[in-house]
Amino acid sequence: MLWYTSDALVRLSCGDGTSRGVVKLNHIYKQYAQGRTIVTALHDVCLEVGPGEFCALMGPSGCGKSTLLNVIGGLDHQTAGTVALDGRSTDDFSDADWTTLRRECIGLVFQAFHLLPGLSAAENVALPLLLSGHSGGRAGRLVAECLDAVGMRERERHRPGELSGGEHQRVAIARALVHRPKLLLADEPTGNLDSRQGAEVIALLRSLPRRFGATVIVATHSREAAQQADIVHGLRDGCLESGAGSATL
Numbered sequence: 317m318l319w320y321t322s323d324a325l326v327r328l329s330c331g332d333g334t335s336r337g338v339v340k341l342n343h344i345y346k347q348y349a350q351g352r353t354i355v356t357a358l359h360d361v362c363l364e365v366g367p368g369e370f371c372a373l374m375g376p377s378g379c380g381k382s383t384l385l386n387v388i389g390g391l392d393h394q395t396a397g398t399v400a401l402d403g404r405s406t407d408d409f410s411d412a413d414w415t416t417l418r419r420e421c422i423g424l425v426f427q428a429f430h431l432l433p434g435l436s437a438a439e440n441v442a443l444p445l446l447l448s449g450h451s452g453g454r455a456g457r458l459v460a461e462c463l464d465a466v467g468m469r470e471r472e473r474h475r476p477g478e479l480s481g482g483e484h485q486r487v488a489i490a491r492a493l494v495h496r497p498k499l500l501l502a503d504e505p506t507g508n509l510d511s512r513q514g515a516e517v518i519a520l521l522r523s524l525p526r527r528f529g530a531t532v533i534v535a536t537h538s539r540e541a542a543q544q545a546d547i548v549h550g551l552r553d554g555c556l557e558s559g560a561g562s563a564t565l
């Protein structure tokens with residue numbers, strides 16, 4: 317499977333595309349300098365996530381979950397180690413290459429929904445398409461499909477101030493899906509939701525590999541979320557503990 321569509325990214329990437337991993341991390345370290353102290357947020361993390369997997373990252377606050385997602389999505393960069401996506405090294409990626417890759421292939425969902433308050437639900441979902449120069453009938457169809465997929469078509473004209481917390485997150489998920497990413501990274505997507513809304517959002521995320529062929533990685537504190545996962549990776553003090561099937565939780 318090759319999911320980079322941009323010529324520039326194909327040219328820049330140097331892997332052979334044969335790895336099974338949609339995401340493959342090799343010996344990732346991430347350190348932050350804090351005055352004279354060095355904070356090690358990730359320590360020798362090796363991880364492979366296969367196509368169509370729903371993978372949960374769990375661990376206590378400060379263990380490195382967000383840092384790991386940020387490194388996978390190129391929002392932050394590792395101090396050492398390599399990140400390969402779809403079997404291709406990202407070592408030589410510039411910030412512009414990462415931006416293009418996220419725009420084409422990666423969807424991001426955050427705890428705080430980051431919807432623009434002045435835009436309707438449909439306009440918020442359409443925004444990534446507009447930013448990459450897509451508009452018109454096809455864009456409209458993609459927006460409608462994604463709003464349908466998250467059960468928000470009837471609220472498409474509502475502004476964020478007119479939506480519940482769970483509805484906010486469903487619109488944010490539709491926005492993350494609208495460009496049909498192969499990889500969706502969700503950081504505490506249920507953190508601002510009550511348990512019922514959280515369960516609905518997790519069920520929605522869980523359905524994405526089947527419905528959209530997306531690989532999903534979720535950082536979460538929620539045991540219920542982890543129970544839905546194909547595989548759960550524990551993080552502790554920046555170190556990855558061996559993955560477990562959700563059945564073993």
Ligand SMILES: Nc1ncnc2c1ncn2[C@@H]1O[C@H](COP(=O)(O)OP(=O)(O)OP(=O)(O)O)[C@@H](O)[C@H]1O
Nearest residue numbers: 348350355356357376377378379380381382383384
């Ligand atoms: N920009 C930064 N500068 C310095 N230290 C940082 C920075 N970002 C994160 N850290 C530190 O790195 C470690 C991992 O942080 P991270 O945000 O990845 O944790 P987390 O597992 O996502 O926690 P939470 O569950 O609270 O969201 C923490 O000790 C944090 O203080």
Ligand SMILES: [Mg+2]
Nearest residue numbers: 381382383503
């Ligand atoms: Mg975090």
